[in-house]
Amino acid sequence: MSIGAGELASVQLLGDIIKSCRTKHPLIRYEIFTASADLTKERMDKGLTDIGLLLEPINIEKYEFIRLDVKERWVAVMPADDPLAAREYVTADDLMTGPLILPIRGGVRNELLSWFGSSFDRERVILTHSMSTNASIMVQKGMGRCVTVEGSLPYLDNNVLALRPLYPELTSTSVLAWKRQQPFSLAATKFIEHLKCFLGMTES
Amino acid sequence: MSIGAGELASVQLLGDIIKSCRTKHPLIRYEIFTASADLTKERMDKGLTDIGLLLEPINIEKYEFIRLDVKERWVAVMPADDPLAAREYVTADDLMTGPLILPIRGGVRNELLSWFGSSFDRERVILTHSMSTNASIMVQKGMGRCVTVEGSLPYLDNNVLALRPLYPELTSTSVLAWKRQQPFSLAATKFIEHLKCFLGMTES
Numbered sequence: 001m002s003i004g005a006g007e008l009a010s011v012q013l014l015g016d017i018i019k020s021c022r023t024k025h026p027l028i029r030y031e032i033f034t035a036s037a038d039l040t041k042e043r044m045d046k047g048l049t050d051i052g053l054l055l056e057p058i059n060i061e062k063y064e065f066i067r068l069d070v071k072e073r074w075v076a077v078m079p080a081d082d083p084l085a086a087r088e089y090v091t092a093d094d095l096m097t098g099p100l101i102l103p104i105r106g107g108v109r110n111e112l113l114s115w116f117g118s119s120f121d122r123e124r125v126i127l128t129h130s131m132s133t134n135a136s137i138m139v140q141k142g143m144g145r146c147v148t149v150e151g152s153l154p155y156l157d158n159n160v161l162a163l164r165p166l167y168p169e170l171t172s173t174s175v176l177a178w179k180r181q182q183p184f185s186l187a188a189t190k191f192i193e194h195l196k197c198f199l200g201m202t203e204s
Numbered sequence: 205m206s207i208g209a210g211e212l213a214s215v216q217l218l219g220d221i222i223k224s225c226r227t228k229h230p231l232i233r234y235e236i237f238t239a240s241a242d243l244t245k246e247r248m249d250k251g252l253t254d255i256g257l258l259l260e261p262i263n264i265e266k267y268e269f270i271r272l273d274v275k276e277r278w279v280a281v282m283p284a285d286d287p288l289a290a291r292e293y294v295t296a297d298d299l300m301t302g303p304l305i306l307p308i309r310g311g312v313r314n315e316l317l318s319w320f321g322s323s324f325d326r327e328r329v330i331l332t333h334s335m336s337t338n339a340s341i342m343v344q345k346g347m348g349r350c351v352t353v354e355g356s357l358p359y360l361d362n363n364v365l366a367l368r369p370l371y372p373e374l375t376s377t378s379v380l381a382w383k384r385q386q387p388f389s390l391a392a393t394k395f396i397e398h399l400k401c402f403l404g405m406t407e408s
Contacts, residue, residue, distance in 0.1 A: 018331075031308060031333075125233070129235075130236070133335075154344075155340060157361045
């Protein structure tokens with residue numbers, strides 16, 4: 001079965017769900033197709049992906065969904081020797097002191113623009129990114145600081161790059177979503193049953 | 205201008221090209237859309253992406269391209285405390301001792317299947333992935349070992365996950381490609397000129 005997922009802290013929870021589902025249904029095979037929420041939705045509409053793990057805001061009115069109890073915290077990514085890395089957190093004004101790398105996706109960018117408020121100067125944005133790994137390489141090359149969700153860069157070597165939370169704190173939520181009345185494969189049906197049970201939505 | 209790129213060691217070189225281009229053409233803004241080579245090609249065909257950084261094998265006969273002098277080395281990703289992490293490298297037989305996480309993309313999978321040879325047992329493959337970050341979370345959860353290109357997991361904390369090269373060594377190449385006779389924007393035209401110069405293809 002196919003799961004479309006962003007690079008998010010909630011992928012850790014997805015891993016726990018798959019792991020526990022494997023003890024119950026060891027024959028199910030999984031595909032994890034990493035993509036932004038827009039693209040995953042498109043793939044669900046085309047029937048290429050059964051379930052999506054989507055960063056909000058995203059329009060999910062056509063879908064059945066469960067909002068996950070995981071905070072997706074926004075952070076600034078910078079070289080470990082960036083003077084800002086000495087701070088506990090960074091503000092919009094701090095970030096406006098140098099070039100910036102921001103996410104491409106519209107809905108998510110609007111949340112960020114609202115966080116930046118009147119401090120925002122679009123001239124600072126020299127690069128936009130869809131996934132954090134390649135953006136982190138541009139940060140390490142000294143091209144600018146990147147704003148992204150913390151969960152997209154797990155297991156990072158703190159000697160190379162530093163992640164610092166935004167202040168005021170900015171967090172997003174994510175949902176597990178699937179099409180209503182989709183004729184799912186047996187594997188996907190079992191997995192959806194299991195995840196509802198895992199997340200305490202139904203009796204086991 | 206828009207660049208579509210896989211998660212590759214050669215993104216480091218792409219970073220160097222962008223950085224040096226910024227000194228010559230400071231007004232150019234970049235978008236880096238991370239995707240597999242198939243999807244980036246599709247986006248180039250639709251005119252959504254100007255330039256692709258593609259992991260081979262990929263059919264690029266319709267494109268103008270430069271093959272990069274960067275080795276994309278295939279590795280196994282495992283928890284740092286996996287007994288295999290004590291080895292300098294891992295063989296196909298080593299990997300067949302436990303569950304496996306392999307790439308989705310067809311062309312790339314065929315290279316891997318050929319490397320595995322007669323050791324390969326498809327029953328071991330419990331999960332396929334399109335991008336390494338989410339796959340690495342599944343590895344850390346103990347779901348299996350993941351085979352991927354080393355450059356897709358830069359700046360990794362070695363205390364959590366270990367990358368070990370395959371033996372016999374398996375490497376791939378990557379290309380920077382763009383459509384022939386495409387009416388490019390001025391920015392993309394300048395960038396292509398610059399990258400040819402940077403890579404020693406033309407006089408500056």
